[in-house]
Amino acid sequence: MAVAKMKKVTLLGHCSVKPELTRRLQERGLIQIVSARDEAEDATPERLAAHIHDLELAIHKANFMLGFLGGFATEKRSFIRSMMTPRVYVTRAHYEMIEGKIPFEELYERCEELDDELAAQRGTRGRLSAQAESLRPWLDLDVPLSAREGTIGTALLLGFVPAASIEAVKAELAEAAELADLEIVDETGQQASCAVIVHSSAADEVQGLLARFGFKAAPIDAGLQQRPGAELDRIESELTELGAREKETHERAVKLTALLDDILVLRERLQDNHDRAAVEERFYHTDQAFLIEGWARASDLPAVTEVAGELAPAIEVAATDPEPGDSPPVELDNPRIFRPFEALMRLYGYPNHDELDPTVIMGPFFFIFFGMALGDAGYGLVLALACWWGIRHFDLQGNVKNFMHLLMYGGIGSILVGVLTGGYFGIDARELPQVLRSIMLIDPLNQAMEFMIIAIMLGIVQVILGVILEGVDAARHGDWATAIFDQGTTVAMLVTAILSFVGWITLTVAGKLPPALEAIYGPALMGLGLSAALLVLLQGRVHEGFGPALAAIRGSNEEDVAARGRAKVLADGVLGLGLLLAIYAWVATFFALGAARGIAGQALLVAAIAGLIGSPIARSSLGRVGSGVFNLYGMSGFIGDFLSYARLMAIGLATVLIGMVINLLAKMVFPAPYVGLIFGVLLLVVGHTFNLVINLLGAFVHPTRLQFVEFFSKFYDDGGEEFAPLAIRTKHLIFVPEKG
């Protein structure tokens, strides 16, 4: 369990080898280059800026082509594959030579042409369809549309009147204007289309009259001159012709989709070049030399030296340890078997570079908790196999692959828990074969309480482990006082409190204690009293303990000594040490006395508490005792943390119960004649799949929450920046070895 050790690397070299160096570093993914140069210091060299600009333009063009041609891809993809990023298998040589293999600019122009052509065709189609639509109500009009222009003496109005008022219009028109004639062309719809011929002199009057009835002029293009029927025939033949042209353009585009993979490879290549140029932009440089600063894994140092050596003597390498102010990027370095759990670390946020990496400790808990939350060997097997198959079949990579491995582990955990709890696709434990029943430890349905207690016990172990980890972390940084006074008292308090509670509840329920518990009950109670007293005294401490005292003796703590006086610092230290010894002596006494819980032990307890309260530390702490009491009150939060693990029982039971219901329903369906078998099997398959998927969500979310909220909150500091070396980063390409 570790955060990988990082080294600060400085490379100084001659400008002539810069491109070659960055290329090699990128290929091997060795160094995360730190933005070293101050932006304002000097501008990016002209040449580099232009290069970056060109690359950006080319990437933009490639993206356009991918988007455009992607729309024409005919290859059928399954639902799952269509949700995944498209990928191309490519050899390293092909990748490196890709620029020369496809006529990029020419291809781009062809795509642009096609795009323009299609847009023009779409426009034409839209216009023609609108014209055709506008002509349809006038097909019975046996007059050329050019007549709309009118003659010297007459005007022709074409338009729509609401069908309901057509008779009224007719009547009113006949009355008001003799020099007008209205002819109905089509009155099948809500709006009747009608043609009105009117003498020029009455035109204004008639138009006014028609407007009152809601007359709307027909939206027929002025360019249409023939009879509506003839115009429509012409437009339709034009549309047919257009269709053929569209099809032809479409086919040309489809032909180009054969190059989609190569364009994708090229785009990735361009992106990598761009990454490299963007990094080069951040180098320190003079006319002749450049300087790179960055982080590399300590284990990669030989490789860095090797790369530099290949370009010697133009390159000089120096590596140093991180200095106190530095915050190196973080890479987790765990045994292979624990790596899937790193997915959870990534989810929460990588640890601070100075923090412990809890992956190895968290992993087994997640494994068991996931197993308990799914809690069925059948579902576990299906899940594990599905993940395994998914990884193989879809050739998953990177984070997704890691996550699938995590789920696969969860599946295996479920198999384990399922076997121990007799969970096989929700089959009733009583109907299981004898051999399976014999390896059952617990029946969660009928022993829900016991199952819950197991879950809470695991939770207690994990939470206390979290507190211990915080102490280990403090000790690792030399802060032994915090480790012993804070985490030490907390752990002592938790352990004694739990033992006391177990003893008390057993005594209350059963009336007497089993011998083992009887032996520890008394000491546990006394320990609880002692640790509570110590917790109040120590966690509200004002003294600095023996650490600063030692430093004062060594003379490395002069500031503190000057501020508080040497004698006082030393006295504090002696008292701190004395107190520590007292605690150990106290614990040792109980071990020595064994089961002694008579008057002697209790007197000892009273004496110790009285002594503590009377001691100088305690007296000086009295002013701060409020803070200690507050911490004691804070201990109640642990109760909530422990009980939170009870959820594993409820969620595990959920899977079992729904599975049982599905089996029950199937059992009712099976006896039905002929279709019973088919429907029953269908019900089982669909039902159990549904149950697995739904409970998978809970089985992942809740154990994850337990890690994050209950466990991590005790010790974990995130805020580490993930190590991201300059490398060939591609989600779309998978490099395969050369054939032959």
Add this chain to the structure above:
Amino acid sequence: MAEPTVILGMTGYQWALLGGGVAAIGGGIGSAMGITYAAQVGAGILTEDPDKFGGLLPIVAVPGTQGIYGFITAVLVLIFFNLLGGKGADIAARTGVQIFIACLPVAFLCCVSAIYQGLTSAAAAGMVARRTQEAGKALILPALVETYAVLALIVTILMLLSIRASIA
């Protein structure tokens, strides 16, 4: 004192059914409402960017668990007291009322927590819209709300167990 066969006009069998029913109803209503909130936001995001489907689906589905808890409670009542085996008539009126009371934590808490979890999920879905790579973190926040539905389920299960133990 004679054991009453009917309490408030209902037999033990009816009380037990009422309890299981109320639990299923409460959880179902809550989940339906909760998922609606989350799905509305999710649909809006998918209109803009259909690729986020994978990240959004779990977040939208999370408020659905309360409906399942309600369902489980109903099933537990049916199984524990052998209602499926046709032994419903054997349940004393007093036991029936106890079963009904035991179902109430799930009925209330699953309903309310699912609705609020839906609101949280809707906000978390917005988070996925802006930062897809944080979909995992966005899933944990609504899960915090669910704790109380799970606790209610635990309480209900323990109560049902104790009732069963008392009549055995």
